[in-house]
Amino acid sequence: MSDLLMKLNRNPATSAITKALGLPNPVELARERGAYLAHPFEGKTALLARSVDGYAADALFRSLVDAGVTPIEQAPPEGGPPLDIVAMDATGCASPAHLRALYDAFHPIVRRIARNGRVLLTACDPAMAETPAAAAVARGVEGFVRSLAKEVGAKGITVNLAYVDRDALDRLDVPLRFFCGMQATYVTGQVCHVKARVVAAASTPFKNALAGKVALVTGAARGIGMATAERLAQEGATVVALDMPSAADDLHQACGRIAAIPLMMDISAADSPERLAKFFVERFGGLDIVVHNAGITRDRTLANMQDHFWDMVINVNLAAVIAIDEAFLANGVLRNEGRIVCLSSVSGVAGNFGQTNYAASKAALIGYVAAQAPLLAPRGICINAVAPGFIETAMTDDMPFVTREVGRRLNSVKQGGRPRDVAELIAFLSTPAVAGISGDTIRVCGQGLMGA
Numbered sequence: 001m002s003d004l005l006m007k008l009n010r011n012p013a014t015s016a017i018t019k020a021l022g023l024p025n026p027v028e029l030a031r032e033r034g035a036y037l038a039h040p041f042e043g044k045t046a047l048l049a050r051s052v053d054g055y056a057a058d059a060l061f062r063s064l065v066d067a068g069v070t071p072i073e074q075a076p077p078e079g080g081p082p083l084d085i086v087a088m089d090a091t092g093c094a095s096p097a098h099l100r101a102l103y104d105a106f107h108p109i110v111r112r113i114a115r116n117g118r119v120l121l122t123a124c125d126p127a128m129a130e131t132p133a134a135a136a137v138a139r140g141v142e143g144f145v146r147s148l149a150k151e152v153g154a155k156g157i158t159v160n161l162a163y164v165d166r167d168a169l170d171r172l173d174v175p176l177r178f179f180c181g182m183q184a185t186y187v188t189g190q191v192c193h194v195k196a197r198v199v200a201a202a203s204t205p206f207k208n209a210l211a212g213k214v215a216l217v218t219g220a221a222r223g224i225g226m227a228t229a230e231r232l233a234q235e236g237a238t239v240v241a242l243d244m245p246s247a248a249d250d251l252h253q254a255c256g257r258i259a260a261i262p263l264m265m266d267i268s269a270a271d272s273p274e275r276l277a278k279f280f281v282e283r284f285g286g287l288d289i290v291v292h293n294a295g296i297t298r299d300r301t302l303a304n305m306q307d308h309f310w311d312m313v314i315n316v317n318l319a320a321v322i323a324i325d326e327a328f329l330a331n332g333v334l335r336n337e338g339r340i341v342c343l344s345s346v347s348g349v350a351g352n353f354g355q356t357n358y359a360a361s362k363a364a365l366i367g368y369v370a371a372q373a374p375l376l377a378p379r380g381i382c383i384n385a386v387a388p389g390f391i392e393t394a395m396t397d398d399m400p401f402v403t404r405e406v407g408r409r410l411n412s413v414k415q416g417g418r419p420r421d422v423a424e425l426i427a428f429l430s431t432p433a434v435a436g437i438s439g440d441t442i443r444v445c446g447q448g449l450m451g452a
């Protein structure tokens with residue numbers, strides 16, 4: 001779906017009118033076109049800021065160097081090149097006075113961050129802080145990040161936070177490459193937790209990151225699922241793209257284009273988990289990546305909702321996910337160091353009018369990944385959820401014009417995301433090297449105001 005307002009803004013014949021009307025003028029968001037995580041920072045200017053006694057600054061420095069850029073630690077003089085990346089280690093902030101380091105680091109340079117620039121902060125996980133004051137201050141960094149993201153979002157700049165544990169510093173490189181790379185286009189104002197609890201893979205390839213892996217993407221005939229199947233295949237995975245038998249034509253067409261293997265199945269049928277497990281064992285000896293993308297809405301206010309609408313949404317969006325995982329996990333069908341990604345929604349984070357069924361199912365997935373993560377950690381398996389906001393798909397195309405226009409603009413970057421933006425986050429969470437992050441829910445919503 002094309003964004004009419006952006007088209008009018010870019011057209012010399014109409015741009016004066018949109019300006020005179022005071023309509024938003026969203027920036028053209030930069031998106032990654034090259035190989036995932038390979039050489040993302042060539043030619044970029046990166047500033048590294050430190051807080052006193054922070055423990056993650058050296059790891060940030062090393063990760064930036066490994067990614068192909070030598071960070072500077074002093075901002076260049078006024079008139080110098082804009083800053084493409086700003087990384088700040090705030091793990092040393094443990095008292096209210098230490099928060100001043102955030103002001104001191106960003107106040108002088110905030111206007112000098114490039115369009116589509118990237119900002120990443122690291123802080124101590126409040127749950128790991130040594131004193132209540134230190135926990136409060138660590139949580140304070142989150143407030144700073146979310147607010148700064150709102151202030152700079154109109155320039156396409158993203159601002160994110162990694163809470164990193166002392167024993168997980170060697171796991172910062174992949175989150176750094178994602179959050180400071182162009183793949184993070186529509187992910188801003190977000191927080192992830194980098195921990196050492198999951199058994200980690202030995203090697204961390206950044207190119208063809210999924211070579212040799214077998215992936216299942218459900219609901220892959222169109223929209224986010226199709227973009228995800230394509231993205232995982234681009235990284236070298238063998239992708240099985242599943243959808244309803246009724247979507248067979250679209251599925252075959254998509255699979256022909258991206259060289260995926262089509263599989264027609266209703267995930268909510270009682271025998272689907274067993275059939276799926278059998279399919280992957282017989283065909284590939286198991287699988288490595290599961291993306292639970294298939295999802296449905298049946299919106300009604302609770303007072304008007306028929307019981308079968310309730311049941312259908314819970315069955316497809318939640319019960320099928322749990323049942324399929326049970327079948328994959330029971331006999332090691334999902335191999336060690338596997339990755340599971342569930343599609344939640346900002347409706348699951350914040351709730352939404354007319355979506356009690358949908359929001360219940362999507363919030364449940366947030367709880368599900370958090371509870372599963374420690375159970376799967378000894379096998380090196382990571383499980384996370386992504387929560388999209390307004391993404392330009394067939395679903396949002398169907399909205400009435402005004403609802404769609406409002407939904408599109410109510411975020412920090414003033415435009416909708418693309419299926420590819422969600423697929424980038426899913427690809428990142430599917431990477432073997434992302435072993436530090438499990439149990440998290442990351443929104444891909446341009447920092448939508450809903451649930452902010």
Ligand code: NAD
Nearest residue numbers: 219221223224243244266267293294295343345388391393
């Ligand atoms: P979509 O409706 O375009 O595609 C969903 C696909 O899932 C369809 O091809 C459909 O046939 C398939 N599917 C539905 N039920 C199935 C079943 N029982 N078995 C097998 N396949 C089934 O959806 P989308 O917009 O691409 O969204 C993908 C996921 O992201 C969903 O889980 C959705 O809830 C979530 N999400 C989307 C948005 C958005 O703005 N598009 C926002 C938040 C969350």
